[in-house]
Amino acid sequence: MSTIFSKIIDGDIPCYKIAENEEFFAFLDINPLAKGHTLVVPKIEVDYLFDLESDHLGRFMQFAQQVAMRIKDATGCLRVAVVVLGLDIPHAHIHLIPMNSMVDVDFKKEKLKLTQDDFLEAMAKIAF
Numbered sequence: 713m714s715t716i717f718s719k720i721i722d723g724d725i726p727c728y729k730i731a732e733n734e735e736f737f738a739f740l741d742i743n744p745l746a747k748g749h750t751l752v753v754p755k756i757e758v759d760y761l762f763d764l765e766s767d768h769l770g771r772f773m774q775f776a777q778q779v780a781m782r783i784k785d786a787t788g789c790l791r792v793a794v795v796v797l798g799l800d801i802p803h804a805h806i807h808l809i810p811m812n813s814m815v816d817v818d819f820k821k822e823k824l825k826l827t828q829d830d831f832l833e834a835m836a837k838i839a840f
Contacts, residue, residue, distance in 0.1 A: 715803040717753045728835040730782070735768070736775040738808075740831055740838075743823040746810045748787045748834050752776045753805040761796050761804040778840070780808050786837035793817045 719725045721737045728740035730750050741749040754772055758764055764772060780792040789810035795817060796806055809817055826834075 715757055715801055717751075717801060717803040717805060718755075718757055721753070721755055728831045730835065730839050731775070731779055733775065736772055738775070738779045740834060741807065742831075744809075744826065745807075745819065745821065745823060746787070746789075746816055747824065747826065747830065748783045748789075748810045748838060750779060750783060750808045750838070751805050752779055752808060753803060757802075758804045759802040761806065764804060776806060776808060779838075782838045782840055783808055783810055786834070789816075795819075 716725065720727045720739060730738040730740065732738070734755075736752060736754055738750050738752045741751050752772070752775065754764060754768065762769070776794065780794070783789070783792050787810040790812045793809040793811045793816070794806055795809060797819065798805065811817055815821070
């Protein structure tokens with residue numbers, strides 16, 4: 713079974729790609745809490761992040777760290793939150809969210825309504 717994230721990785725579903733290597737993929741969340749909100753996923757389909765082998769998880773976090781540094785530089789935020797959340801998609805992932813206060817990471821608040829130009833601008837500033 714192929715998840716929506718695997719379809720994005722395979723190019724079957726378009727996305728705003730931030731970064732990719734042989735093991736991992738990062739792209740902008742289309743329902744963001746903040747401009748620059750990015751999802752980072754392993755290319756292999758594993759349901760739960762902590763089911764990844766230890767060395768794979770370590771490389772995943774190193775990849776995410778590179779993405780987070782780009783987000784911080786591009787957005788000027790104080791920190792980049794790392795959130796492991798989501799039961800709806802059986803594919804391990806983390807959210808990297810630019811934040812200046814705790815409220816910025818409240819998933820109950822209304823998501824931003826960004827235009828395609830907003831997404832393209834964020835992608836251009838963060839992508840590597």
